[in-house]
């Protein structure tokens with residue numbers, strides 16, 4: 001529990017991911033190509049689900065520009081890119097939403113594996129805790145959308161492919177802990193004043 005609170009405080013220092021644009025053709029072409037493909041889908045659900053398929057999950061060095069996400073014909077996106085693109089799609093359709101974060105309890109070996117992959121390309125691994133990882137998500141109505149797994153989840157206590165959601169926080173709001181981790185901190189004799 002104390003460990004989780006420490007991780008959440010650390011995650012709060014991670015800035016919201018926003019893909020920047022050079023005012024040049026390098027970024028204009030990539031951005032235009034991405035949205036041309038996504039807006040070609042008739043319905044929002046299909047367009048949102050296509051985001052991680054179009055920009056397969058992998059390490060991104062932040063701050064990132066659109067042209068940084070393209071390597072020849074290959075695109076890459078982490079959850080921050082996926083959330084930023086999904087939010088832009090929702091904004092285009094005037095669908096109210098908010099950016100948010102989730103703290104996900106992963107499988108035991110995942111953090112070490114991800115850290116190695118991110119370190120290999122000098123991308124920041126600040127999102128990887130010891131057992132919990134920071135994940136950017138979206139709040140749409142009373143549901144939460146995981147833009148990387150392209151699925152809805154219920155918030156704290158919900159399950160994602162990457163693990164169990166221990167806490168969620170809407171941007172500008174407070175962390176909401178999953179019901180089973182929402183216990184008052186117990187004070188031991190040593191900690192008491």
Ligand SMILES: [Zn+2]
Pocket residue numbers: 021022024025026027028065066067068
């Ligand atoms: Zn550029």
